[in-house]
Amino acid sequence: MARQAQERIAIMGDEAIALAVKQSNVDVIAAYPITPQTIIVERLSEYVANGELDAAFIQAESEHSALSICVGASLAGARVFTSTASQGLALMHEIVYATSSMRVPMVMAIANRSLNAPLNIHCEHGDVMPERDSGWVHLFATNVQEAYDLTFIAFKLSEHPDVQLPVSVNLDAFILTHSVEPLTPISDEDASKFLPPRQPLYSIDFDSPATFGTMALPDTYMEFKYQLKEAAEKAGQVYPEVAGEYARISGRRYWYFNSYMADDADAVVLVLGSTYGTLKVAARRLREGGLKVGVVGLTMFRPFPEKQLVELLKNAKSLIVMDRAYSYGGLGGPLYMEVLAMLYRNGLRIPVMNVVYGLGGRDFRLDEAEAVLKIALDGARRGRFDEHVRWWGVRA
Amino acid sequence: MSSQTIFYKTPKDLPREEWFASGHRLCAGCGAGIAARLIFKAIRGPTVVVNPTGCVEVSTSCYPYTAWKIPYVHVAFENAAAVASGVVEAIKILNKKRGRKLHDVIVFAGDGGTFDIGLQALSGALERGHNLLYICYDNEAYMNTGIQRSGATPIGAATTTSPAGKVIPGKQERKKDLIAIAVAHKIPYAATASISHPLDLVNKVRKALEIEGPKVLHVLAPCVPGWRYPPSETVRIARLAVETRYFPVYEVEYGRVKINIRVKEPKPLEEFLKAQGRFSHLFRPENAHVLEALKKAVEENWERLVKLEESGIAL
């Protein structure tokens, strides 16, 4: 099947997500406004109001209810989308866990923004990290095209019979949500082939009644949770197949991570989200000067692609993990702690440092990216770093 | 125009099907269990129940068993109205797009999950106008967690967080008016009912299901350990609540109040109160003022309803 050639358009991240949702045969959208996610739901409500999208659009009276509406709608068999950020996600927290544990497929876009206090509406990953252990699949976009593409992949992965889990698509507040970038959409026809109307495995049906959301006592609870663990890991296993199918219609192939010259690099920097792009440009410059640096941007944060990352990093001599979030009172940022554990249990004893940066949307510029790469290189040469965690650019 | 009201003339007209099966783990004599059994007899076709966390939920859905022969959904404590909104809208759009079978959606929620923590979700659902029937089984406290006060606990009642202390003799605040809150959303139908008057209850359920839009039914459902009386007394106590005017049975259709059970000569409130342990401290001389306050609240409420009915004003 030949894919249809599509024109490139200019579009901001929020609108790209809305466009993908519109093309995904979605049935129910429930959400609540919060900056910088609001444009997603504004566009979707326009699509519905103008008859371009045959779906129910429900503006709930809170994010807690928005997600609860989505759970009810998905259990009734609908393909469901919601989107939030920051305070909204924190308000959803209770139901985030219910959604995955009840194995309710849906997709949520998260416009990653800091959590109060102090009030701040700018980019940070501190909003999604409290949902890290929920059993949701968490995907991170590094640019607008990825945010668009990952939305389709997220629906397919979520509804995969072996997965049946909710999936989040994370995009950096403002840096991606409000930046206009070039986008090559897929055709409506290809989208519909990739995502035909949802056929739920189980749904509310009077003719074959089921009890959803049971209570489970200590004699059965652990088995429910074990199944959740298995499903989350399964999501990692079927992801290449889903991404491969998407590559066939889009020509764009997704993997557990993006990487730039990481295979043969002495020093590698690992990051989530849009900062990958900045680091990549900086790494290209340093490579031109003969410096062996590489960059990895994780696309799939949950389930954590341990095997593939270990394979990628096995020849690195040093690693800097960049976190746009922090575990206060802990050893460092959440990505750093995970990577430390991964390296240790796979016998990779390379020096590792954590750079905590960009909290509350603080800029991280190209020259700073170069500086981080050079610190990584220095660690590779010396076989050690002088500190575990550095709060980048902070006035202490 | 008033909708049809009588679907079941005698108890014999009720369907034999038990959609709420026996063998659940509710206490013997649980008023909520009696309510559930009756209410789900009055369904008119494919139906799904949404039930928030509480006594009924933990006692009827313990894996691998279920007491529900109709589809049942529990997600959390405060969000039943929101979950139900999603079920309603999903079924509606899927029916339109792909011919999915329509279902009635009934929420069956405790007073805590309705008057307090679930009030925002309920308000949102009523305002958005989803076609659902929200039924609150009111046992006047958080029973599942061990009888704590709720916004539905009446003035004077002792609970584990409003104990009958020497200084503070039971709950000091009045019960919220759920029907007034519901009616303020301009919904087509809101009503109260008591398990002691089963035909009134089932006819209201059925009548509500026939009406398009959001409907609220507030059902008094006594609780054996919470109200402190012997299990055999549940129905008698529920009846006393009606006969003393403690719990007026009325409906509000498109804003117009109609008292369904006219209590011309009410029994003394003491008859209802003395049958339960939770009010026993009210009969100590030093607490006479609390008893008076409760009596006053009951009287005022009845008089207000009578006036509203007589006036014919649409709320």
Ligand SMILES: Cc1ncc(C[n+]2csc(CCOP(=O)(O)OP(=O)(O)O)c2C)c(N)n1
């Ligand atoms: C967010 C949240 N807070 C508290 C609880 C604990 N909790 C479970 S059931 C319940 C009380 C339920 O009261 P009600 O709705 O009146 O139902 P009942 O048990 O009386 O039937 C409480 C407080 C909870 N499950 N979730």
Ligand code: SF4
């Ligand atoms: S505690 Fe009360 S409401 Fe709960 S099961 Fe027992 S009688 Fe019913």
Ligand SMILES: [Mg+2]
């Ligand atoms: Mg209660």
